[in-house]
Amino acid sequence: MKQFMDKDFLLNNEMAKMLYHQVAEKAPILDYHCHINPKEIAEDKKFANITQVWLYGDHYKWRQMRSNGVDERYITGDASDFEKFEKWAETLEKAIGNPLYHWSHLELQRYFDYHGVLNKETAKEVWELCNQKLSEDDMSVRNIIRNSHVTHICTTDDPADDLHWHQMLAEDPDFTVKVLPAWRPDKAMNIEKPSYKEYLETLGEATGLTITSFADLKAALINRMDYFDARGCKASDHALEYVMCASYTEAEIEEIFAKRMKDAPLSKEEELQFKTAFMTFVGREYHERNWVMQLHYGCKRDNNTLFFNKLGPDTGFDCINNYAPSAEMANFLNGLNMTDELPKTIIYSLNPSDNEVIDTIIGCFQDEKTVGKIQHGSAWWFNDHKKGMTDQLVSLANLGLLSNFIGMLTDSRSFLSYTRHEYFRRILCNLIGTWVEDGEYPADRKVLDGIVRDISYDNALKYFGFK
Numbered sequence: 001m002k003q004f005m006d007k008d009f010l011l012n013n014e015m016a017k018m019l020y021h022q023v024a025e026k027a028p029i030l031d032y033h034c035h036i037n038p039k040e041i042a043e044d045k046k047f048a049n050i051t052q053v054w055l056y057g058d059h060y061k062w063r064q065m066r067s068n069g070v071d072e073r074y075i076t077g078d079a080s081d082f083e084k085f086e087k088w089a090e091t092l093e094k095a096i097g098n099p100l101y102h103w104s105h106l107e108l109q110r111y112f113d114y115h116g117v118l119n120k121e122t123a124k125e126v127w128e129l130c131n132q133k134l135s136e137d138d139m140s141v142r143n144i145i146r147n148s149h150v151t152h153i154c155t156t157d158d159p160a161d162d163l164h165w166h167q168m169l170a171e172d173p174d175f176t177v178k179v180l181p182a183w184r185p186d187k188a189m190n191i192e193k194p195s196y197k198e199y200l201e202t203l204g205e206a207t208g209l210t211i212t213s214f215a216d217l218k219a220a221l222i223n224r225m226d227y228f229d230a231r232g233c234k235a236s237d238h239a240l241e242y243v244m245c246a247s248y249t250e251a252e253i254e255e256i257f258a259k260r261m262k263d264a265p266l267s268k269e270e271e272l273q274f275k276t277a278f279m280t281f282v283g284r285e286y287h288e289r290n291w292v293m294q295l296h297y298g299c300k301r302d303n304n305t306l307f308f309n310k311l312g313p314d315t316g317f318d319c320i321n322n323y324a325p326s327a328e329m330a331n332f333l334n335g336l337n338m339t340d341e342l343p344k345t346i347i348y349s350l351n352p353s354d355n356e357v358i359d360t361i362i363g364c365f366q367d368e369k370t371v372g373k374i375q376h377g378s379a380w381w382f383n384d385h386k387k388g389m390t391d392q393l394v395s396l397a398n399l400g401l402l403s404n405f406i407g408m409l410t411d412s413r414s415f416l417s418y419t420r421h422e423y424f425r426r427i428l429c430n431l432i433g434t435w436v437e438d439g440e441y442p443a444d445r446k447v448l449d450g451i452v453r454d455i456s457y458d459n460a461l462k463y464f465g466f467k
Contacts, residue, residue, distance in 0.1 A: 004117070005105055010386070010426040015443065016433025023449045024425035027456040028149045029418055032464060033237060033294065033409040035156050038165035038179055040415075042172075045141045050130035051081035054107075055088060057413050059316035060100060065091050066316065076311055082127060089123035099385035099423070106419035111144070141415050145177055148418040152466050154182040154235055159224040160199075160206040163231050170232070178466065183228050183236040183291070188221060189278045191260050192271050214250075214257040214274075218281055229289050234464045236286055238279070240297040241321065243329035243347075248273040276332070283336045286343035292464055293343045296380065298324050298350035320350050320382060326357040333365050333374070344370055344463065346406070348377035355392055359399035372404035372463065380411065384420070389427045403451045406460040425456055 002008075011017045047053045055061055055075075062075050065087060073079045074087040095101040108114040108126065112133050118126050133139055138147070145153070157163065161181070169179045187199045200211045207223040209216060225233075246269065256270045266274075286293045300321040302308045307317055329347070336342040342365060347358050355376070362374040376396050379388040396402050408424035410417040429452060435441045436448065460466075 005102070005109070005115075009102075010423075011430050011433070013430070013433045013437045015436045015448075016430040018445075019433055019448060019452050020426055020429040023452045024429050024456045025422075027425075027453055028151045029421050030152045030407075030457055030460045030464075030466070031150055031410050031418070031421075032152065032154045032235065032406075032460055033156070033182065033411055034153060034417075035411070035413045036153070036415060037413075038155050038169065038181075040141050041145070041153075041175075041179055042165040042168045043141075046137075046139065047134050048131075049081050049085075049134065050127060051085045051088075053134070053414060053416055054104075055081075055084050057314075059314060061088060061091075062316040064095060064098065064100060067091075068094060076315065085127055086120070086123045089118050089126070090120045093117075093119035102386075102423060103417075103419060106422060107416045110419055110422070111139070111416055142175055142177075144415045145418075150177055150418060152178045152180065152461075152464075154180050154464075156184045156237060157181040157228075159183065159185050159188060159221060159228075160203050162206070163228070166231055178232070180232040180234060181228055182294075183225065183233055184238075185221065185236070185282065186239050188217065189238070189275055191256075191274050192266065196260065197263075212261060214253050214277070217257070221282065222285065225285055225289065229291075233291065234466065235292040235294060236282065237294040238296065239299070240275075240295060241299075242297045242324040243295055243332050244272045244276050244279075245328040245331040245335065246272040246276045248277050250277075253277045279332065280335060283343055284339075284341040287336070287341045290465060291343060292346060294346045294348070294377065296348045296350075296377075298322075298354065299381075322351055322353070324349060324351060324354060324357075326354070326361065329357075330361050330364065333361070337365055342373075344373050344375075346375040346377045348380040350381055350383070352379075352383050352388060352391060355395035356399060359395050363400055370463070372401070372406065372459065375406055375463070376400065378408050378424070384411075384424075386427055389424055390431060393428065393431055403454060404459060405455050406463050407455045407457070421456075425452075428452065428455060 008017055011020055065075050068091040070087045070091060074084050092101060092104055104118060108118060112130050114126060114129055116122060137143065163181050166179060166181050169175060188203060190196065200217070203220050204211045207220045209220045209223065211217050211220055253274060256266060256274050259266060283293055298321050299318050301318045302313055303319055304317040307315065333342060333345065347362065349358060358376045362376055365374045367373055376392065378384070379392040383392065393402060396405060408421050410420050412420070432448065432452065436443050
């Protein structure tokens with residue numbers, strides 16, 4: 001029987017061990033998509049206790065605590081931080097087979113040098129150990145990032161954001177990690193939302209423009225894209241129900257926009273027409289700026305209305321949506337490609353059944369200008385566990401070129417989540433090592449080392465054009 005999460009955790013053969021310990025483990029981290037707050041980096045925040053790091057805003061953990069019958073008071077309510085941590089510890093020991101079990105213990109090992117097991121009995125011991133460690137200067141936000149060997153971080157930012165904290169970080173000679181904005185224009189696209197007109201006023205204030213038409217909206221977005229571009233932005237990100245492609249004319253889009261400005265109801269078809277026009281417009285602008293377009297789709301959000309009304313969005317009540325017409329995604333990409341305006345694109349689906357669909361679609365739009373121009377994004381959200389990651393990697397290998405993959409990201413709000421890169425790299429090395437051990441690929445260490453290093457770090461560095 002193997003020892004619990006030892007140095008060879010998830011590495012089941014000698015080739016896997018060599019590839020991980022000699023190559024992947026030593027590679028730095030490029031976190032090209034996350035939801036951490038740049039203000040906390042600029043201010044070099046320190047956390048008072050482990051609950052603040054682990055449980056504040058982490059809907060992954062909240063879902064499991066609810067599944068364990070924990071009262072909401074100990075999740076998002078007014079219970080003390082220790083009480084919340086204790087309830088998480090009680091839940092964690094039941095999380096056999098769940099990636100949170102592995103992630104939590106990897107974080108305890110790497111950041112707190114705790115190699116035991118967190119459960120109800122050890123909760124107090126771990127609480128005190130972690131809090132003592134967090135009180136040390138070495139565990140400030142900036143030092144966590146430095147000690148995790150992170151070179152680049154891309155946050156997620158609204159077009160109206162002034163990027164003040166990014167500017168402060170860029171001008172700070174004492175912090176060399178690049179913290180760059182990434183463009184997230186969902187509020188500008190989601191015309192069906194009740195707050196849409198209010199958001200347009202906010203965007204107008206940021207640009208000095210009055211937005212009364214779709215043409216005005218495009219002008220405002222161009223204004224802000226230029227602003228983001230000047231501050232190092234290299235990527236956009238979109239949260240979509242699915243990648244739609246409805247036919248439209250410019251005149252129809254202006255009519256739809258005018259209806260919304262008059263608070264007239266829009267049909268679902270009009271909503272899809274507008275969003276298609278919006279995505280086509282921004283896609284062309286991304287191509288012009290050499291930005292990467294990230295498309296996250298396949299999520300049905302805020303399913304529990306009772307709790308949504310109490311807690312709001314991003315609180316653990318989302319699920320996989322199994323409706324995603326692949327033909328429309330192919331048509332959308334083709335529409336941009338027909339005029340040679342298809343940007344570098346990463347496609348993520350929350351539905352693991354879409355792996356093969358994505359891998360066949362991306363193969364239609366590769367070209368000689370950028371290696372791996374259209375990417376199948378890493379296993380996302382409900383899929384970023386051992387099986388989900390393995391399935392995504394195998395599908396990409398079967399139908400595309402795994403060696404050109406740009407690898408892992410945290411997609412997290414926690415500064416301790418960099419161990420997810422370790423988790424991914426161990427799974428990657430074990431998969432490749434297994435293929436070699438089974439005689440499916442030659443044991444050429446020069447080639448294998450290059451593949452692992454590229455997927456771990458180098459491919460993303462080149463793909464995004466970071467320096």
